[in-house]
Amino acid sequence: MREGRELCxxxxxxxxxxxxxxQIEVLLGLRGGASGRGDDELEVSWxxxxxxxxxxxxxxxxxxxxxxxxxxxxxxxxxxEVPLSGRKAGPSLHMAPGLSNxxxxxxxxxxxxxxxxxxxxxxxxxKEDILYHFALGTSTHDFPALFGDVKFVCVGGSPSRMKAxxxxxxxxxxxxxxxxxxxxxxxxxxxxxxYKVGPVLSVSHGMGIPSISIMLxxxxxxxxxxxxxxxxxxxxxxxxxxxxxxxxxxITRQSVDATFKPQFEQVVLGKTIIRSTNxxxxxxxxxxxxxxxxxxxxxxxGNTMCTLDxxxxxxxxxxxxxxxxxxxxxxxxxxxxxxGVRNIEMESSVFxxxxxxxxVRAAVVCVTLLNRLEGDQISSSHDILVExxxxxxxxxxxxxxxxxxxx
Amino acid sequence: MREGRELCxxxxxxxxxxxxxxQIEVLLGLRGGASGRGDDELEVSWxxxxxxxxxxxxxxxxxxxxxxxxxxxxxxxxxxEVPLSGRKAGPSLHMAPGLSNxxxxxxxxxxxxxxxxxxxxxxxxxKEDILYHFALGTSTHDFPALFGDVKFVCVGGSPSRMKAxxxxxxxxxxxxxxxxxxxxxxxxxxxxxxYKVGPVLSVSHGMGIPSISIMLxxxxxxxxxxxxxxxxxxxxxxxxxxxxxxxxxxITRQSVDATFKPQFEQVVLGKTIIRSTNxxxxxxxxxxxxxxxxxxxxxxxGNTMCTLDxxxxxxxxxxxxxxxxxxxxxxxxxxxxxxGVRNIEMESSVFxxxxxxxxVRAAVVCVTLLNRLEGDQISSSHDILVExxxxxxxxxxxxxxxxxxxx
Numbered sequence: 001m002r003e004g005r006e007l008c009x010x011x012x013x014x015x016x017x018x019x020x021x022x023q024i025e026v027l028l029g030l031r032g033g034a035s036g037r038g039d040d041e042l043e044v045s046w047x048x049x050x051x052x053x054x055x056x057x058x059x060x061x062x063x064x065x066x067x068x069x070x071x072x073x074x075x076x077x078x079x080x081e082v083p084l085s086g087r088k089a090g091p092s093l094h095m096a097p098g099l100s101n102x103x104x105x106x107x108x109x110x111x112x113x114x115x116x117x118x119x120x121x122x123x124x125x126x127k128e129d130i131l132y133h134f135a136l137g138t139s140t141h142d143f144p145a146l147f148g149d150v151k152f153v154c155v156g157g158s159p160s161r162m163k164a165x166x167x168x169x170x171x172x173x174x175x176x177x178x179x180x181x182x183x184x185x186x187x188x189x190x191x192x193x194x195y196k197v198g199p200v201l202s203v204s205h206g207m208g209i210p211s212i213s214i215m216l217x218x219x220x221x222x223x224x225x226x227x228x229x230x231x232x233x234x235x236x237x238x239x240x241x242x243x244x245x246x247x248x249x250x251i252t253r254q255s256v257d258a259t260f261k262p263q264f265e266q267v268v269l270g271k272t273i274i275r276s277t278n279x280x281x282x283x284x285x286x287x288x289x290x291x292x293x294x295x296x297x298x299x300x301x302g303n304t305m306c307t308l309d310x311x312x313x314x315x316x317x318x319x320x321x322x323x324x325x326x327x328x329x330x331x332x333x334x335x336x337x338x339x340g341v342r343n344i345e346m347e348s349s350v351f352x353x354x355x356x357x358x359x360v361r362a363a364v365v366c367v368t369l370l371n372r373l374e375g376d377q378i379s380s381s382h383d384i385l386v387e388x389x390x391x392x393x394x395x396x397x398x399x400x401x402x403x404x405x406x407x
Numbered sequence: 408m409r410e411g412r413e414l415c416x417x418x419x420x421x422x423x424x425x426x427x428x429x430q431i432e433v434l435l436g437l438r439g440g441a442s443g444r445g446d447d448e449l450e451v452s453w454x455x456x457x458x459x460x461x462x463x464x465x466x467x468x469x470x471x472x473x474x475x476x477x478x479x480x481x482x483x484x485x486x487x488e489v490p491l492s493g494r495k496a497g498p499s500l501h502m503a504p505g506l507s508n509x510x511x512x513x514x515x516x517x518x519x520x521x522x523x524x525x526x527x528x529x530x531x532x533x534k535e536d537i538l539y540h541f542a543l544g545t546s547t548h549d550f551p552a553l554f555g556d557v558k559f560v561c562v563g564g565s566p567s568r569m570k571a572x573x574x575x576x577x578x579x580x581x582x583x584x585x586x587x588x589x590x591x592x593x594x595x596x597x598x599x600x601x602y603k604v605g606p607v608l609s610v611s612h613g614m615g616i617p618s619i620s621i622m623l624x625x626x627x628x629x630x631x632x633x634x635x636x637x638x639x640x641x642x643x644x645x646x647x648x649x650x651x652x653x654x655x656x657x658i659t660r661q662s663v664d665a666t667f668k669p670q671f672e673q674v675v676l677g678k679t680i681i682r683s684t685n686x687x688x689x690x691x692x693x694x695x696x697x698x699x700x701x702x703x704x705x706x707x708x709g710n711t712m713c714t715l716d717x718x719x720x721x722x723x724x725x726x727x728x729x730x731x732x733x734x735x736x737x738x739x740x741x742x743x744x745x746x747g748v749r750n751i752e753m754e755s756s757v758f759x760x761x762x763x764x765x766x767v768r769a770a771v772v773c774v775t776l777l778n779r780l781e782g783d784q785i786s787s788s789h790d791i792l793v794e795x796x797x798x799x800x801x802x803x804x805x806x807x808x809x810x811x812x813x814x
Binding site: 118119120121122123126128129130132133157158159160188190191206207208209210211213214216217218220221224258259260266267268269270307308309310311312313315317318319320321322323324326328329332346354357358377378379382 | 525526527528529530533535536537539540564565566567595597598613614615616617618620621623624625627628631665666667673674675676677714715716717718719720722724725726727728729730731733735736739753761764765784785786789
């Protein structure tokens with residue numbers, strides 16, 4: 001690692017921010033990575049405005065920015081980084097041993113498996129970890145036995161849709177149970193529902209950033225405790241489209257905020273940190289190719305706007321509160337379209353940010369239930385909406401089959 | 408109305424904001440109110456920082472700030488406002504007739520009933536209103552017949568808890584159904600669950616601000632379409648306590664954000680508007696008095712911090728991501744305590760803001776499942792947690808009984 005370089009290596013490493021009024025201390029605890037395919041990077045920059053501190057965290061790593069990283073290297077005419085196998089830990093105030101489920105082959109070399117990266121050194125000190133909103137815990141459940149074989153995690157807002165998905169994928173993979181019933185693994189709570197068949201886990205996340213954020217914290221810890229590797233997480237959801245025929249499927253290139261920026265503002269101890277919302281470009285392309293092979297509905301790759309509110313936040317005129325005109329709404333939606341936004345939903349930004357930080361390959365695949373340039377109310381018939389909602393399931397189901405060599 | 412006064416009368420009126428780069432136009436469409444108990448006020452102020460527009464909206468109205476308003480008048484040595492019965496509409500570009508379910512008595516005078524105030528003129532133009540996330544619509548359901556007698560709405564995160572509450576309150580009010588079963592009015596969807604018995608509606612809202620916000624938009628429209636009046640909405644939930652014995656119940660004085668300010672940032676068409684999160688002081692005192700009469704558990708009035716995240720946002724050390732130390736966490740929680748915060752949850756700010764704007768009396772009553780100064784994991788036994796979760800139900804059940812003269 002060269003001194004003074006703005007990009008710092010980040011692999012199984014820990015960053016501790018101490019934010020105090022006008023001062024920022026960034027404590028970088030670095031540990032040598034040995035993934036065999038180059039190290040990941042954490043970009044840290046910051047600014048302070050009006051007494052409010054903003055820290056930009058951008059992890060470029062296994063979760064999708066590899067292509068971008070290579071492109072940047074090429075633009076800078078730099079050689080690719082030499083894999084730093086066996087690199088020693090740098091000086092660190094907060095060393096976090098064992099925070100990756102890195103696997104060794106018989107000759108002691110690291111394999112190419114991508115394990116879950118927990119950005120939290122405190123967990124190692126805990127004797128037990130209770131995943132409260134899943135009603136699961138490490139001292140009451142054998143996570144490696146229950147979940148160790150998981151390779152694909154599909155998440156979506158509605159519990160019943162995620163139950164329907166597990167039945168669908170079971171059938172597709174030839175793993176259907178005789179009675180066709182799949183027990184809810186989180187039966188001890190009604191916060192989330194979780195189903196599993198073979199290497200596929202299906203989890204509901206409710207609506208909105210906070211709801212999916214709680215689920216993802218506990219899901220990432222679940223996968224870590226289960227020693228899972230090479231995980232792909234895909235959100236299959238519904239959304240409002242912009243300039244697309246209803247029923248079109250959007251694979252998210254970037255999740256953008258309400259000002260069309262590809263970032264997520266996370267408030268940590270009262271301070272705002274900005275996180276990258278990049279998603280895996282290669283995975284998006286693979287999914288688009290799958291859609292061409294399925295050939296049943298229109299699918300595009302585009303940006304997805306993620307909002308904190310369904311009504312005012314998305315410019316709807318039909319909420320209980322609306323203090324703007326139809327012209328202002330349409331201007332906003334057209335600006336979104338011009339910036340590359342093709343659909344609007346409420347979970348993708350924190351989903352992308354957390355998968356990025358945890359080193360998990362991730363994608364967002366949402367069907368559009370209406371064209372927001374033409375209206376706000378979702379007034380299609382129940383049957384049409386049900387068919388629309390099956391489209392991301394079909395696409396992702398085909399992708400999983402293809403990944404497992406079953407197509 | 409006096410010209411130049413910073414507070415503008417607001418009753419059945421419409422405010423349209425046009426936000427354009429560095430300019431703000433505030434179009435105030437005013438319509439005379441005739442509530443018989445003084446008019447409500449909307450305070451509008453704004454500032455621009457770093458290209459980001461912030462508009463402060465504060466409605467002082469029937470939803471709980473009457474005492475505060477009176478106090479401010481007293482401090483300014485101003486006489487109380489004379490009720491402006493029959494006041495004519497001022498000049499307005501956007502007149503919104505009929506946006507209140509104002510009731511007239513036989514002699515044409517307005518009664519003292521508090522009806523729902525819809526801050527949205529567009530709804531009047533709609534032939535049909537589909538409440539998508541409730542699976543209800545004005546052309547498929549008779550809202551006045553179904554909901555016209557509702558006086559109390561209790562909302563909480565978990566669908567099963569809200570079903571348990573309706574069974575409990577039915578029993579308490581002597582309205583229990585023979586089989587003890589209460590159908591889910593929103594059976595056509597799994598986004599929310601809704602139950603009704605007599606004048607009490609019980610609705611689940613999921614977790615987090617976006618999830619409760621969608622529910623409240625549709626709930627407020629439901630109550631408006633049903634021509635309900637004199638509504639009290641109470642959130643009965645769970646929370647993390649600060650400096651309180653687990654199992655204590657907190658009645659929220661003010662909902663504050665992660666920087667301990669009593670405000671809610673609502674993003675509208677990409678711009679941030681700040682809304683007041685005041686709650687009804689009198690209602691909070693009534694609830695505290697009820698708790699004394701119930702005399703089964705510790706209850707306090709305190710501030711409630713509302714966050715967008717359960718783990719990093721609340722300073723937990725046990726999430727999948729945690730980049731701060733235990734000392735920093737404790738310092739943050741102690742600062743929260745010193746500012747008057749007694750518990751932390753994830754819905755109260757938008758709940759207060761939307762009830763404020765809609766002229767609905769509102770309160771937040773949450774039990775604390777743990778003391779955050781002593782830990783992060785919710786590790787109490789299932790039975791203890793179930794008993795804790797019944798406490799807000801008991802308190803609010805008693806309040807409803809007392810309000811109906813059944814104690």
